[in-house]
Amino acid sequence: MARRRLSQQQRQRIRQAQQTEALSADHLQALVVSHQGGRVLLEVERDDAVNTVDAKIKSNLGSIVCGDRVALEQGDRDDYRVLAILPRANLLQRIDGFGNTRAVAANISQLVVCLAVVPAPNLLLLDQYLLSAEQQDIRPLIVLNKIDLLEHASDPFELESIYRPLGYDLVNTSVENGTGMDLLRDRLAGEVSVLGGVSGVGKSSLTRWLLPDEEIRIADISAANEEGRHTTRSSRLYHLPGGGDLIDTPGVRGFNPWIDRSLSPAQGFREIRELANACRFHNCQHLREPGCAVVTALGDGRLASSRYQSYLRSLEAADTRTDR
Ligand SMILES: Nc1nc2c(ncn2[C@@H]2O[C@H](COP(=O)(O)OP(=O)(O)OP(=O)(O)O)[C@@H](O)[C@H]2O)c(=O)[nH]1
Numbered sequence: 001m002a003r004r005r006l007s008q009q010q011r012q013r014i015r016q017a018q019q020t021e022a023l024s025a026d027h028l029q030a031l032v033v034s035h036q037g038g039r040v041l042l043e044v045e046r047d048d049a050v051n052t053v054d055a056k057i058k059s060n061l062g063s064i065v066c067g068d069r070v071a072l073e074q075g076d077r078d079d080y081r082v083l084a085i086l087p088r089a090n091l092l093q094r095i096d097g098f099g100n101t102r103a104v105a106a107n108i109s110q111l112v113v114c115l116a117v118v119p120a121p122n123l124l125l126l127d128q129y130l131l132s133a134e135q136q137d138i139r140p141l142i143v144l145n146k147i148d149l150l151e152h153a154s155d156p157f158e159l160e161s162i163y164r165p166l167g168y169d170l171v172n173t174s175v176e177n178g179t180g181m182d183l184l185r186d187r188l189a190g191e192v193s194v195l196g197g198v199s200g201v202g203k204s205s206l207t208r209w210l211l212p213d214e215e216i217r218i219a220d221i222s223a224a225n226e227e228g229r230h231t232t233r234s235s236r237l238y239h240l241p242g243g244g245d246l247i248d249t250p251g252v253r254g255f256n257p258w259i260d261r262s263l264s265p266a267q268g269f270r271e272i273r274e275l276a277n278a279c280r281f282h283n284c285q286h287l288r289e290p291g292c293a294v295v296t297a298l299g300d301g302r303l304a305s306s307r308y309q310s311y312l313r314s315l316e317a318a319d320t321r322t323d324r
């Protein structure tokens with residue numbers, strides 16, 4: 001345990017040294033638009049022109065993700081090598097099935113949680129994305145796609161009734177008939193947005209709709225899966241015609257958020273955070289403590305039970321997490 005922590009500190013120090021060295025030596029800088037295996041696709045800005053180049057990565061740099069800014073060097077034969085990741089404004093991370101922390105995207109301003117009428121939304125997954133966004137100060141946006149498949153104009157998944165009152169922005173879209181697409185385009189303008197969600201909700205379809213000229217490039221990075229469906233294999237950052245960037249990511253099975261240990265999980269739930277002010281004990285975990293305003297609100301229906309369940313799940317995750 002102690003050894004592992006030391007090596008993490010060492011890694012951190014090495015990275016800081018690499019950053020300082022790269023910044024001071026006046027190296028080229030670039031934006032990461034894609035990362036596959038040991039290579040990255042970069043946009044290098046030089047003399048008012050932007051070139052897309054393929055680069056290798058110096059070892060021990062840690063994970064590089066879309067949205068990262070990096071320092072690089074150019075070799076004799078027009079080959080490029082990434083030397084350092086420049087300091088990040090933020091980093092969206094999740095815990096994968098093996099318990100490892102995986103970086104998703106960096107320097108983003110908006111997390112677009114993509115849900116669909118089919119496959120039906122999983123509210124736990126939504127809450128986990130929202131928790132990540134809240135903890136990292138990233139603006140969340142909820143999109144319910146394939147609205148054309150909804151037979152009755154109602155709120156079958158309780159997205160409107162639960163999330164709108166909490167102040168979350170919600171857009172219903174259809175790539176099929178264009179519903180809500182102008183609104184979505186408005187919400188994405190000027191932001192650096194990452195699209196997250198399970199496979200098949202339509203993240204790449206939305207991206208393609210917003211970027212008609214990029215169709216071929218999108219087809220390139222997706223491959224037919226077992227059912228013959230095109231599924232995205234790696235993340236890719238695109239520039240929107242109206243300004244702003246959009247990062248399409250591969251679908252996830254679940255999104256186990258990386259939880260900031262310095263914050264309580266309640267910080268990731270707007271209404272629980274608010275209700276907690278009225279709990280009798282300031283360190284109330286909202287389980288069975290006397291005078292708990294959260295449990296009272298749950299009892300009289302002011303707190304959605306799915307939200308409370310999600311809170312319990314993240315409390316559990318925060319408790320059982322080993323130090324990584
Ligand atoms: N009816 C309907 N079908 C849609 C809509 N948007 C996407 N689809 C279909 O849903 C399927 C999956 O779409 P994708 O865009 O590949 O989904 P994805 O979220 O990128 O999936 P992964 O890359 O595997 O994560 C495709 O067959 C699309 O044609 C929509 O608004 N309405």
Ligand SMILES: [Mg+2]
Pocket residue numbers: 203204205222230231232248249250251
């Ligand atoms: Mg896709």
Ligand SMILES: [Zn+2]
Pocket residue numbers: 276279280284285286287289291292293294295
């Ligand atoms: Zn409480």
